[in-house]
Amino acid sequence: MILIEKLDLDGMFKMAFRLSNTLVLMMLGSLFEDDYTGKEVAVEYGNTEFISDRLERFHSDLEITINAGNLIRNYHIEFQTQNDRSMVIRMFRYGFEKSLEFLNVVEEKPRIRLEFPKQLVIFLEENKAIGPFLEMDLVLPNDDTITYQVPVLKLWEYDLNNLKTRNLYLLVPFKVFDFRKDIESIVSGSRPEPEKKRLITAEFERMLATIREITLIVGELYFKKEINTYDLEQMLLIINNLTEYLYQRYSDYQEKPLNEEVGKMLTTLINPAILEQGREEGVKEGVKEGIKEGIKEGKADDARNMLREGLKIDLIVKITGLPEAEVLKLKEAMDEKMLS
Secondary structure, eight states, X not given: OOOOSSOOHHHHHHHHHTSOHHHHHHHHHHHHOOOOTTSOOEEEEOOXXXXXXXXXXXXXXXXXXXXXTTEEEEEEEEEESSXXXXXXXXXXXXXXXXXXXXXXXXXXXXXOOXXXXXXXXXXXXXXXXXXXXEEEEEEOTTSXXXXXXXXXEEGGGOOHHHHHHTTOGGGGXXXXXXXXXXXXXXXXXXXXXXXXXXXXXHHHHHHHHHHHHHHXXXXXXXXXXXXOHHHHHHHHHHHHHHHHHHHHHTGGGOSSOHHHHHHHHHHHHHHHHHHHHHHHHTOHHXXXXXXXXXXXXXXXXXXXXXXXXXXXXXXXXXXXXXXXXHHHHHHHHHHHHHHO
């Protein structure tokens, strides 16, 4: 069992958004009301590192460009656990830097046009102070005031049925995190320890029921062929990492190792899925081996993407499940390629 001392939710969100293009397009369509149905679309993940005039480096979470024929749209999404008043300033800064990347100065046009990407902040943990928008006023030299707004998605307001209805499947695994705040509130409260243990055990049981529902949704996506085997494994890995983190964080309050039950549940889901694909192809064992190789190569591609994003080696090992030596080998190969 991997000990997860610190949970990198940003890394997991990035991993989720790099799964099936179908799910990404469904997600963007729902969040921003952009319909790509029937269009030939290319999904590209843009630069997330910017360097200021003072040579300071800063990172955004997710930059996506959609090319659909003559139509090009840019999206910028940030993921937050808690409210942060400076977040709106960072969003403006990211948006401005990204608009400069796509700036095309045409001599014939009298004005320069800076086009911000479509932006969104996804908040994971409940906070009543968070409104429908992050807002700030820009006061121009002539004293005109422009209100800058960034829409917000408050994940705690959506149950699993809402997420399915809105095609927000990529967010489904993160509903496991709904229980962290309630459990933490119980732990930090003044109740007697036996009472805390009873209440936290009940929270874990509720969480287990939610995980069962989540795995059914993920499995349904697989059998509908909306995600492939690699997507399935990665979504289950996110679920597993989230539950492992919560179980380990509050292990003193567990009467039984519920994380083992979750592990069995996830294993039960993926094994029949692999066999089912093998049956459909008519060469069960051959396809099974092919899927294993595909999963391995997919993990390597994911690790390369994470290395480009600057994620730490130990975190990449935790997320992908690849041996540390293999991740280091991938990094060396990438470094050599850059130097050549």
